[in-house]
Amino acid sequence: GDSVTQMEGPVTLSEEAFLTINCTYTATGYPSLFWYVQYPGEGLQLLLKATKADDKGSNKGFEATYRKETTSFHLEKGSVQVSDSAVYFCALSSGYSTLTFGKGTMLLVSP
Amino acid sequence: NAGVTQTPKFQVLKTGQSMTLQCAQDMNHNSMYWYRQDPGMGLRLIYYSASEGTTDKGEVPNGYNVSRLNKREFSLRLESAAPSQTSVYFCASSELGRRSVDGYTFGSGTRLTVV
Numbered sequence: 001g002d003s004v005t006q007m008e009g010p011v012t013l014s015e016e017a018f019l020t021i022n023c024t025y026t027a028t029g030y031p032s033l034f035w036y037v038q039y040p041g042e043g044l045q046l047l048l049k050a051t052k053a054d055d056k057g058s059n060k061g062f063e064a065t066y067r068k069e070t071t072s073f074h075l076e077k078g079s080v081q082v083s084d085s086a087v088y089f090c091a092l093s094s095g096y097s098t099l100t101f102g103k104g105t106m107l108l109v110s111p
Numbered sequence: 112n113a114g115v116t117q118t119p120k121f122q123v124l125k126t127g128q129s130m131t132l133q134c135a136q137d138m139n140h141n142s143m144y145w146y147r148q149d150p151g152m153g154l155r156l157i158y159y160s161a162s163e164g165t166t167d168k169g170e171v172p173n174g175y176n177v178s179r180l181n182k183r184e185f186s187l188r189l190e191s192a193a194p195s196q197t198s199v200y201f202c203a204s205s206e207l208g209r210r211s212v213d214g215y216t217f218g219s220g221t222r223l224t225v226v
Binding site for chain 1: 115142144151152153154156159161167169201203205213214215216217218219220
């Protein structure tokens with residue numbers, strides 16, 4: 001079955017540091033890939049997505065590239081801010097009715 | 112604003128009490144979902160409804176029932192609440208059944224405590 005594996009957190013960074021959160025997946029066919037963000041006390045929001053191999057999703061300075069050869073969709077940001085502190089979830093859709101989520105990675109950014 | 116609305120936002124129940132969590136979406140999505148989120152466990156799917164008139168069990172359905180009242184509304188019922196059901200509950204909707212690329216839209220959650 002489908003599965004998503006994310007690096008365990010928390011990831012602790014200083015403001016303006018470079019961020020990478022790793023995500024790898026197992027799926028049949030050609031899934032769509034997503035990153036969601038959950039700020040404290042809120043629901044999940046779609047951050048970015050990619051629907052085919054080599055696509056790059058981007059939003060709010062975050063980027064992720066759909067790498068079919070390595071089955072990965074790593075999230076990156078060049079310079080994090082305190083306001084980026086949140087939990088980040090990687091997810092995939094194989095064309096069925098449900099998304100498959102990773103367990104989430106908490107990011108803590110200090111001033 | 113278009114989206115997914117959950118009520119209530121907070122609830123405290125005594126063990127054995129029942130309650131229904133309400134969810135409504137105004138995006139004309141076919142599919143709706145109920146998840147629970149617990150520390151260290153990520154999101155776990157309780158039930159989902161791929162289309163109006165259908166419901167299916169997810170990963171953790173025991174102790175819950177659902178009703179897809181119409182295309183807009185999908186409720187989650189706890190018949191006899193237990194402390195193990197203390198959690199944050201999220202409703203979501205999507206067009207995934209049609210191979211949509213838009214993923215889910217989530218509600219803001221219901222924080223339930225069972226004492």
